[in-house]
Amino acid sequence: xxxxxxxxxxxxxxxxxxxxxxxxxxxxxxxxxxxxxxxxxxxxxxxxxxxxxxxxxxxxxxxxxxxxxxxxxxxxxxxxxxxxxxxxxxxxxxxxxxxxxxxxxxxxxxxxxxxxxxxxxxxxxxxxxxxxxxxxxxxxxxxx
Amino acid sequence: xxxxxxxxxxxxxxxxxxxxxxxxxxxxxxxxxxxxxxxxxxxxxxxxxxxxxxxxxxxxxxxxxxxxxxxxxxxxxxxxxxxxxxxxxxxxxxxxxxxxxxxxxxxxxxxxxxxxxxxxxxxxxxxxxxxxxxxxxxxxx
Numbered sequence: 001x002x003x004x005x006x007x008x009x010x011x012x013x014x015x016x017x018x019x020x021x022x023x024x025x026x027x028x029x030x031x032x033x034x035x036x037x038x039x040x041x042x043x044x045x046x047x048x049x050x051x052x053x054x055x056x057x058x059x060x061x062x063x064x065x066x067x068x069x070x071x072x073x074x075x076x077x078x079x080x081x082x083x084x085x086x087x088x089x090x091x092x093x094x095x096x097x098x099x100x101x102x103x104x105x106x107x108x109x110x111x112x113x114x115x116x117x118x119x120x121x122x123x124x125x126x127x128x129x130x131x132x133x134x135x136x137x138x139x140x141x142x143x144x
Numbered sequence: 145x146x147x148x149x150x151x152x153x154x155x156x157x158x159x160x161x162x163x164x165x166x167x168x169x170x171x172x173x174x175x176x177x178x179x180x181x182x183x184x185x186x187x188x189x190x191x192x193x194x195x196x197x198x199x200x201x202x203x204x205x206x207x208x209x210x211x212x213x214x215x216x217x218x219x220x221x222x223x224x225x226x227x228x229x230x231x232x233x234x235x236x237x238x239x240x241x242x243x244x245x246x247x248x249x250x251x252x253x254x255x256x257x258x259x260x261x262x263x264x265x266x267x268x269x270x271x272x273x274x275x276x277x278x279x280x281x282x283x284x285x
Contacts, residue, residue, distance in 0.1 A: 005170065005181065006174070006181050006183070007165070007168070007170055007171045007174045007181070007183045007185075008183075009183055009184060009185055010165055010185045010188075011184075011185060011188045013163055013164065013165065013185075014163075014164045014165055014166075014185040014186065014188040014189045014192070015188040015189070015191065015192040016163055016164075016192065017159075017160045017161065017162070017163035017164025017165065017166065017189055017192070018160065018164055018188060018189040018190065018191060018192025018193040018194075018196070019160070019192045019193070019196045020156055020157070020159055020160030020163060020164075021157055021160035021161065021164065021189070021192075021193040021196075022160075022192060022193040022194070022195070022196025022197040022200065023156060023160075023196060023200065024153050024154075024156040024157035024160060025157075025193070025196075025197045025200070025201075026196065026197055026200030026201060026203075026204060027149075027152075027153045027156065028153050029200070029201055029204045029205075029210065029216070030200075030204045030207075030210060030211060031146075031149050031150075031153070031210055031211050031212045031213075032146075032150070032210055032212055032213050033209065033210030033213050033214075033215055033216035033217055033218075034210075034213075034216075034217055035217075035218065035219065036153070036157065038157075038245070038246040038247040038250065039246045039271065042246055042250075042268070042271060043271050043275055052146075052213060054146055054147055054150070055146045055147060055149070055150030055153075055212075056150065057150075058146075058147040058148070058149075058150030058151040058154065059150045059151065059153055059154035059157070060154060060250055061151055061154060062150070062151040062152060062153060062154020062155035062156070062157070062158060063154045063155075063157060063158040063161075063247060063250040063251050064158070064250055064251065064253050064254055065151070065154075065155055065158070065254075066154075066155055066157075066158025066159050066161070066162055066251050067158070067162060067167075067251055067252075067254050067255055068254055069155060069158075069159060070159060070162050077255070078162055078167065078255060079168065080167060080168040080169065080170070080252060080255060080257070081168060081169060081170035082169050082243075082244075082252065082257035082258075082259035082260050082263075083169060083241075083242060083243060083259045084258065084259055085259075086258060086259065086262045088241055088242070089241075089242050089259040089260075089262045089263045089266070090262050090263070090266045091238070091241060091266075092238045092239075092241035092242030092244065092263060092266070093238070093242065093244075093249075093262065093263040093264065093265070093266025093267040093269075093270060094238070094266045094267070094269060094270040095234050095235065095237050095238025095241070095270065096235055096238035096239060096242065096244065096245060096246065096249075096263075096267050096270065097238075097246075097266065097267035097268060097269060097270020097271040097272075097273075097274070098231075098234060098270035098271070098273055098274045099231045099232065099233070099234030099235030099236070099237070099238060099270070099274075100231070100235045100245075100246060100271065101231070101270070101271045101274035101275055101278070102227050102230065102231030102234065102274045102277075102278070103227065103228050103229075103230070103231025103232040103233075103234070103235055104219070104227070104228060104231065105232075106235060106245050106246050106247070107190075107239075107245040107246075107247065108157075108245075108246075108247055110232070111190055111193075111194070112190070112193040112194055112197055113197060113201075114219075115190075115194045115198075116194050116195075116197035116198040116201055117201065117218065117219075119219065119222075120222055120224070121219070121221060121222065121223070121224060121228055124224050124228060124229065124232070125228055125229075125231075125232040126232075128228075128229055128232035128233050128236065129232040129233065129235050129236030129239065130236065131233075131236065132232075132233045132234075132235075132236030132237050132240065133176050133236040133237070133239045133240035134176050134178065134240070135240070136176075136236065136237045136239075136240025136241060137173055137176040137177050137180075137240045138177075138178075138179065140240070140241065141177055141180055142179060142180065
């Protein structure tokens, strides 16, 4: 992976960002009574799949609009470095999509909402995906 | 109203991801690279989000029902099955390769990096395949 450049440690911004994510999850529970898991919201955003797909589709639209709002407020585009190996990204996308649906959740559904509910299933899921993610980076960056 | 508030919730979530640095795959991969260019920031994202949600959920659950829909739908399963573990393991491998999980992949879309434009459709295909597989299995059972 060509991305192993240092990124600055940002405890304050990251905690604050985390609090905003948490507030959104609380808002989704208060308004819709549902878990704010992005994989579940994505698969539930298709019409005819569920009767309450409309707010999910709107939620996804909100996610997509977020960097545009940040650009409008700060005047600077969001900085990010995305891996450029497109074959690797295609494989990564397939694995993330397949895995989050099979495992009933991702970083938000299991990681944020599940841990906040003290769900044993979510704890197992988080420990599992953190472990395989650490190992994957270890192998790709240090052993290959 | 449902649509407007759904959009607003997503916007808040997205701004949180961007502020936290979670939408930057380089930062995510550095969080996972303990023996290299380690950046522990994302632990603070998870901590801030989980603690806020822990407190907020308990306040919300004092109500009988949510404001806009009929009932709370909260997962009730407690069993640890193969789907959960193997699914999470698969997700982790993909996360470790691309540095994207589903939320950040959506917020990255308008920035239109080539890697994102490949990752996102592939993710949707993966989700569709797994959904069909699960439905078939339920139908057979």
